[in-house]
Amino acid sequence: MDFSKTAERISVKIGQKGQSVDKKKIEAKLRRLVEEFGVQPAEAERSVTNELAKEFNPTGIGDGSGGGGGAGAKEDRSIADIAPGEWVTIEGKVVSILSPPSPSIAQSGIIADSTGAIRFVAWAKANAPKMLEGTWYRIESAVVDEFKGVANVKIHSGTTIKPIVEDRALIPSVVKIGELKPGIGSVRVKVVQEWEAAHERMLQSGILGDESGTVKFVIWKDAGKEKLTVGTVYTIFHALVEEFNGRLSLNLSTATYMQDEGDIAVSGGDTEVRGTIVHIAPGSGLIKRCPVDGCNRALSRQNYCPVHEIQPRFVYDLRIKGWLDDGKKTYNMLLQRDVVESLTGMNLDAAKELAENNPLGMDEVFLRMRDAVLGRYVVCRGREIDNRLLVRACERQKMESGDHTALLNRAGGAA
Amino acid sequence: MSNGGAPSQAKRDGGFEREPARRVFAAELRECRYQFREGDDEKSPTFVLLPSGERCNRVFLVGTLTEKQRQGDQNIFYRGRVVDPTGTFFVMAGSYQPEAMQQLAKIDTPAFVAVVGKPSIYQTPDGAFLVSVRVESITVVDRETRDLWVLDAARSTLDRIDALAQGTAPDAPRIKEHYPALDPATFRKMAYEALAQIKI
Structure with a gap:
């Protein structure tokens, strides 16, 4: 059976909507329906036409919001302005190619213009030409979709992709961390x-x-x-x-x-918390770190690094992880070696010696440090991130007679 | 558990948040009669309602451990009495808190101790109420830490009373319902007397 005439008719119909489809593809779809599934030729023509119409114009079906996809899709748009549900034509530079997470995706990456950037996804069945990182493209009639709350551009079989030969400059707009979305x-x-x-x-x-x-x-x-x-x-x-x-x-x-070049004064870098240490977590005290360059992970008791396996030539370090509590809020605090040394009065060498000469080994260091700091009032200064306090300096609080007098007045004042 | 006071800590949704340890004098903790749980989750925390106006899942207290006692045959546990300027805390550590129990077992009385723990209310068969603190950790500390705690507990108590008076305490409706006869002035006086015992 010859499908070329039917395919021609369908292609003309689609062409009237301003789209173009490969006739061979239409023929193949028809052949499959008729020969494999025994569909009547008339019915096959109808279903293929509908399928393509749907693919090219989903907003045309009972959805008035996007307006006629066909027309809107032809106008060039800035990446920053496009929203999910729209049909768009954009010009941008492929700034990054990601390895596809699934075989049904042929290619995904980031395309950017001077207004912004967006993720794109080309479906395997779209048979789109592969794009190259660093090249500008004009992408016509793509669909803007939403995945996990983030807009992205879907390249389907009706999308045309043309490389732009001239080399354009791309200056991405840099934002502040507080403005990130x-x-x-x-x-x-x-x-x-x-x-x-x-x-x-x-x-x-x-x-x-x-x-x-x-x-x-x-x-x-x-x-x-x-x-x-x-x-x-x-x-x-x-x-x-x-x-x-x-x-x-x-x-x-x-x-x-x-x-x-230069430096940035990072905000949130100086939080002061006055409170008590209410818990010292396991993994505090004397610890062993992986000696592999750039790794520095804490090793298990058996000298096992999660990445570099057994490391007998480990490096000793001191740290305290725990909870600092001011009665209203609790911070997960982390003290590095120099802070631990000044707070506990035990330096790394003393801790090593203690561990080597004591039957409890490293546990003895943990216990002594715990007994020295747990339940104590301290002032910690450092950087706070999501309840985590990375402590730069920590010292014991002192009794202030002024505080005592002020509180006596406050308690007695209204009695 | 019907009426709504918003939780006193931020964010119930999205991730675990450790309950802060409230600073409470013994004389106030002793007066607690109402405990409740928010949410039906097995893991949702139990709160003791402090009469001065705040829910409390955990306490931090410093005082003198005057007595400790080992009890039980198969399930060994320790009880202790920790005294502050206003009264006595009853603390206990059982085999479910092995670390706390070992810490408590090692301490010789009397000693200044800092205790982190969870309070709960018990009723004895004759109808009396007992508030006891299940120890999470107990360490020997010095007098200065004890003095700092008395200031801290006094400040926290006054803050709670003020918030209740101003109507900004999230659990204020619960207080009215469960402690109708309590006069907050009692706790102000208690705080004053505790402070007065500190010599600088």
Whole structure:
């Protein structure tokens, strides 16, 4: 049976709506319906026409909000302005290609223009040409969709993609951390803190900050990805802004980042908490760290690093993890070695010696430090992030006779 | 448990938040008669309602451990009495708090101790109420820590009384319902007397 005439008719119909479809594809669809599924040719023509019409114009079916997709889709739009449910034509530069999370996705990545950036997804069945990182493209008639609350551009079989040959300049708009929204964002920040990696696929995680606030970041292990240096300023273009439990974090998988000059006065860097230490967590005291360059993870008792396995040539360190409580709020505090030494009066060498000459070993250090600080009134200064207090300085509170007098007056005043 | 006072801590949704340890004098904790639980979850915390106007899931107290006693044959547990300027706290640590029990077992009386623990109200067969604190941790501290605590507890008590008077205490309706006869002035006087015992 010859399907070319039917295919021609369908293609003309679709063409009237300003779209174009490969005739061979239509033929194949028809052939499949008729020959494989025994559908009547007339019915097959109707169903293929409907299928294509639907694909090209979902807003035409009982949804008045988007207006006629066909017309709107032809106008060029700025990436910052597009919203889920729209049909759009955009021109932008592919700034990042991600490895597809599923075989049904042929390609995904980030496309940006000077107004903003958005994630794109090309479905495998769309048979779209692969785009190259660093090249400008004109994408016609794509659908803007929403996934996990973030808009993205879907490339389907009706989308046309044309490379733009001329090289245009792209200046991403950099925002403050306080202005970040889920999606894609570019920031200029200082690396405030680096955390022990929680996962072996993770290259680095920690905290970035600027004048407006701080945000968590993560870099997954991927070819060509480099670690950030603590205390250094970077400009980060096109990072994924992800939301979890109402908190934002930056995923640098898609990002390009480069070291920058200057310094940033990071906000939230100086929280003072006056309270009591109400709990000392396991993993405090004398600990062993992985000696592998750039790892520094805490080892288990058996000298096991979650990434580098058994490490007999570990490095000793001191830290205290615990809860600091002011009676109204409780902070998860973390004291580094120098703070531990000044608060407990036990330095690293003394702790090592104690552990080596005592039957309880490292536990003895833990117990002594616990007995020295638990239940004590302290003043801690440091950086607060989501109830976590990274303590830079911590000292015991002193009795102030002025406080005593003031309280006596307050209690007695209205009696 | 019907009426609504918003939780005194921020954010019930989205993640675990540790309950802060309230600073309470023994004379006030002794007066607690009402405890409640918010939410039906097995893990949702139980609160003791402090008469000065705040819910309390955890307490921090510092005083003198004057007595301790080992009890039970198979299920060993320790009881202790911790004295502050206003009265006595009853503390206990059982085999479910092995670390706290070992800490308590090691301490020789008398000693200044700092205790973090969870209060609960018991009623004896003859109808009397007993408020006791299940110890999470207990450490020996110095006199200065005790003095700092008396100031801290006095300040917290006055803050609670003021919030209740101004109507800003989230649990104010519960207070009216469950402690109708209590006069907050009692606790102001208690705080004053506790402060007066501190010599600088």
